[in-house]
Amino acid sequence: MSQAHLAEGMDSRPFAYADIYRHPPMSGRNLLPALAAKRKNESSNVVVLPDGAWLATWSQGSSEGALDERIVCATSRDTGRTWSEPRPITVWTPEFRRSYGCPFVVPGSGRLYFFLHEGRRHGDTIALSSPEVDAGNLGFTYSDNGGETWSEIWPIALPDRDISVFPDRIHAHLNHPPQLMPDGRVVLPFSQGNRNGAIRRTWRLGCYEAALLDCENLLTERDPTRLRFSLLPPGPRGIRVDLVRHADNPAVRQLAAAFDGNPLELAANTQEPTVVPLSDGRWLGVFRTYLGSPGYASSRDGGRMWTKVERLRYGPEGKWIDHPHTMCPIARLPDGRFILLFTNNDGTRNGATHVWDGGNRTRNPQWFVIGRELPGEERNGGLIFGKPRILAQADDIESPDGFRASAATGISMPQYIAAAGRHFVQYGLKKEYILLDEIPAAVIDAMTPELPHRA
Numbered sequence: 001m002s003q004a005h006l007a008e009g010m011d012s013r014p015f016a017y018a019d020i021y022r023h024p025p026m027s028g029r030n031l032l033p034a035l036a037a038k039r040k041n042e043s044s045n046v047v048v049l050p051d052g053a054w055l056a057t058w059s060q061g062s063s064e065g066a067l068d069e070r071i072v073c074a075t076s077r078d079t080g081r082t083w084s085e086p087r088p089i090t091v092w093t094p095e096f097r098r099s100y101g102c103p104f105v106v107p108g109s110g111r112l113y114f115f116l117h118e119g120r121r122h123g124d125t126i127a128l129s130s131p132e133v134d135a136g137n138l139g140f141t142y143s144d145n146g147g148e149t150w151s152e153i154w155p156i157a158l159p160d161r162d163i164s165v166f167p168d169r170i171h172a173h174l175n176h177p178p179q180l181m182p183d184g185r186v187v188l189p190f191s192q193g194n195r196n197g198a199i200r201r202t203w204r205l206g207c208y209e210a211a212l213l214d215c216e217n218l219l220t221e222r223d224p225t226r227l228r229f230s231l232l233p234p235g236p237r238g239i240r241v242d243l244v245r246h247a248d249n250p251a252v253r254q255l256a257a258a259f260d261g262n263p264l265e266l267a268a269n270t271q272e273p274t275v276v277p278l279s280d281g282r283w284l285g286v287f288r289t290y291l292g293s294p295g296y297a298s299s300r301d302g303g304r305m306w307t308k309v310e311r312l313r314y315g316p317e318g319k320w321i322d323h324p325h326t327m328c329p330i331a332r333l334p335d336g337r338f339i340l341l342f343t344n345n346d347g348t349r350n351g352a353t354h355v356w357d358g359g360n361r362t363r364n365p366q367w368f369v370i371g372r373e374l375p376g377e378e379r380n381g382g383l384i385f386g387k388p389r390i391l392a393q394a395d396d397i398e399s400p401d402g403f404r405a406s407a408a409t410g411i412s413m414p415q416y417i418a419a420a421g422r423h424f425v426q427y428g429l430k431k432e433y434i435l436l437d438e439i440p441a442a443v444i445d446a447m448t449p450e451l452p453h454r455a
Contacts (some may be wrong), residue, residue, distance in 0.1 A: 009429055011106055012393040015437035019079050020426060021074060022042065022433045026399070034060040040069070042431045043178050045186060046080075046417050047423075050110040053077050053148050054419070056426070057114065059099045060086060060433055071101055071116065072361050073147045078421055080436050088178070089114055089141065094226045096120065097134060098148060102188065104178040106219055112143040113218070115188055117172050118153065129372045131195040135169040138190070138213065142224065155212070162236045163209055165194050168211055175272050175413060178215060182277050187303065189212040189273040189285075204356050205261040209238035210273035210287050212303050234301035239297055241289055241309040242269035251292030251347050255325075255354040266290050270309055274329040276338065284311065284381045286330040290355055292346035293320045294328040296381045301428060302389050312340075314369075315449075316379035320347040321369075324355040324362035330371075332415035333423070338371040341414040341425065344388060364410030366392035366427060368439070371445040386449035389439060394429055 008022075023038045031039075037060070039193035044058035061069030072086035089099045101116030109155045119134030138156040138447040143149060165169055174190040181187060193208035212232040221227055233239065246252060270287045276283055282298045282368040285306065289295040312321045321342060328342040344367040347355035352362045369388040394410050414427035423439045 007432065011390060012390065013435075013437065015391060015425075015439050015443075016435075017424065017438040018083070018436045020046075020080075020083050020434040020436050021058070021086060022075075031062075031150075033062075033068070037066075037068040038081065040064055040066070040431055041434055042428045043100050043175060043413055044426055044428055045102050045175075045415055046426050046436075047105050047112075047177060048417075048446060049075075049112070049146055051146070051259070053146065054080050054085065055103060055112070056434065057089065057101065057103050059101075061092070063113065064099070064431065065097060067094060069097065069099055071098055071114070071306055073103075075147065076333075078354045078415065079422075080424065087147075089147070090116070090153070100173045100175060102174055102177040104186070104188075104218075107180070108219075109222070110144075111222065112147055113140050113178075114150070115140045115174060115213075116141070116153070116372060117174060119171075120169070129246070132163045135166055135171055135195070137169060138174075140224075148149075151224070154227075154307075155441060156229050158213075158229070159229075159232055161196050161209075161211075161238065163192055163207060163238070171195055173272075174266045175327060176274050176415070178213075178218075179274075179275055181283070181302075183279075183302065184219065185274060185302065186215040186218045187232065188215060190270040191272075191273070198351060202259050204255070204259050205266065206269075206272045207240075207265060208269045209240045210270045210285065211238035212273070212275065214303070220316060222260065223339055229446070233299075233306060233411075234304060235436060238270075239273070239285065239287070239309065240268040240270050241291065241295055241308050245308070246291060249291050251355050252290050254347060255290055255356055258354045258356075269325075269384050270295055271325075272327050272329075274331065278334040278382060280382075282382075284330070284383075286328060286381075288325055290325055290330050292322060292324070292355060294323050294330075294340070294342060298378070298381055310380075313380050315384040315452075316374070318380075319385075320346070322349075323383070324357070325353065326363050327413050327436070329415060333416075333444070334375070334418050339416050339423075339428070339444075340369050340371060340385065341391070341416065342388075343411075344365055358409065360394060360396050360410045362444075363412050364411075366391045366411040366414060368425070370444055372448060372451070374451065377452070384451070385447050386447045389443075391425060391439075391449060392427070392429075392435075397431075397452060 119136040178188040216228040371385040
């Protein structure tokens with residue numbers, strides 16, 4: 001694969017390794033349906049199968065939310081260098097929208113699960129701000145042959161939360177694969193929100209909270225009817241920013257002004273969690289928020305109780321880590337260090353007017369930073385981070401036929417992958433392509449912060 005091809009659509013890609021998927025060249029506004037249905041590609045994840053093969057999953061369709069949208073997968077047998085053509089995990093349906101989902105491989109058995117949210121279609125007569133839009137249920141499908149074939153979709157029954165609009169459906173999305181924690185528990189991070197009240201004017205004013213789906217017996221039970229799931233934290237609420245304490249946050253007030261909203265309603269928004277274990281047994285969660293920085297909280301009891309969500313800094317007394325309302329996953333490296341993927345913009349840079357001002361304004365460039373634990377420290381989640389570096393930068397060139405998701409969406413939904421003793425990051429480019437980069441170990445070492453000297 002040529003460097004010219006690797007660089008297409010980008011101003012900078014210093015760690016280029018491979019393309020997981022690039023759709024065929026397209027031009028004109030009257031594309032054949034079979035070709036147009038390959039145009040939008042996003043929400044990707046990669047897992048490593050027991051035989052060493054890599055499997056990537058993502059959502060594919062002619063546009064986000066289109067009727068032809070489906071979830072597909074592809075495999076690589078040469079450490080991510082080349083990939084098969086995508087094949088379906090789900091098919092499109094006029095009743096449900098299936099756009100976001102995450103894979104998980106059971107250690108030992110090798111069974112491959114795919115968790116997803118099935119949102120109800122809203123049709124042509126219901127406004128996009130209606131509570132009916134995307135109300136649905138979590139579910140899963142599984143494969144025992146490495147993703148060649150998949151089971152039916154099994155629903156996951158969940159208790160009602162305060163944030164639920166309907167008694168039998170939830171508004172939710174999931175972006176990050178389930179995590180196997182050191183105590184042997186499998187937890188699936190997801191976001192749950194509402195579509196009522198102020199959101200009848202714009203979905204950007206809705207309330208969201210973060211939660212973990214505790215997959216209680218996923219490692220030992222093969223009968224899908226006997227799998228047990230519960231919510232962390234338990235009770236009526238998930239993890240939210242304390243809205244009273246953060247109502248005066250400048251980024252929150254700026255976003256409220258942009259959409260004529262109430263800062264006291266917006267500040268609670270907490271989404272797209274990732275969770276990592278710390279060496280003292282705590283769990284650390286990192287979330288996208290409206291605060292102009294990633295939010296973080298920690299739990300000492302396996303996700304049942306969490307500290308208040310605070311803004312993440314470069315160190316306990318350091319500067320804020322600037323970040324808008326987009327994905328900011330944290331991952332633990334095999335040796336115990338951490339990588340945070342973020343976009344280094346508090347909603348005021350690169351022409352942005354607020355933290356939800358997406359695309360090339362806040363979702364480009366993609367940055368990363370390396371962190372490590374500070375022994376005996378609990379502030380800032382007990383972490384200190386080094387100097388950040390740009391991973392990749394999209395160009396601002398629109399597609400020749402005006403595809404609406406092109407340059408307007410920059411780089412999104414990154415994921416760190418540790419495999420074969422190496423470090424990789426996969427991400428989406430302009431919601432059209434799925435790319436894979438490799439960060440050399442020497443770069444990670446050079447970016448690792450030194451521990452401060454203690455008197």
